[in-house]
Amino acid sequence: MPLRWYSVVVDCSDLHAQARWWAETLGWELVFEADDEAAVVPPHAADDDREIPLEEQPQGLVFVPVPEGKTVKNRLHIDLAPSPDDDQAALVDGLVARGATRVDVGQEDVTWVVLADPEGNEFCVLSPRD
Secondary structure (H helix, E strand, O other): OOOOOEEEEEEOOOOHHHHHHHHHOOEEEEEEEOOEEEEEHHHHHHHOOOOOOOOOOOEEEEEEEEEOOOOOOOOOOEEEEEOOOOHHHHHHHHHHHHHEOOOOOOOOOOOOOEEEEOOOOOEEEEOOOO
């Protein structure tokens, strides 16, 4: 029997700030927050009135505190895809204005942009797509 992907856990220094930054970036909702964990999920997953079958439940991001800072490139990262009518450059500029930074991980002439969140975790903003 296959396992069900439940969440991606992000180690961080300030779990509350990271959870809020990612919730705003993705248009998701902060659904749980404690001293040792915070979780964000897509809006439809936070709707308490809707019964979502187990196999259709969306994945979330969970943020947990760790004592050490980030020191090397992530081995796993998130790709974000703008919609076909979105302006990739404007979206990237908006993320940078909110605390993301541009990152060079060796990419050359590519259609995506590599950024890091406020704590240095790399992610990509892909070219617009369906």
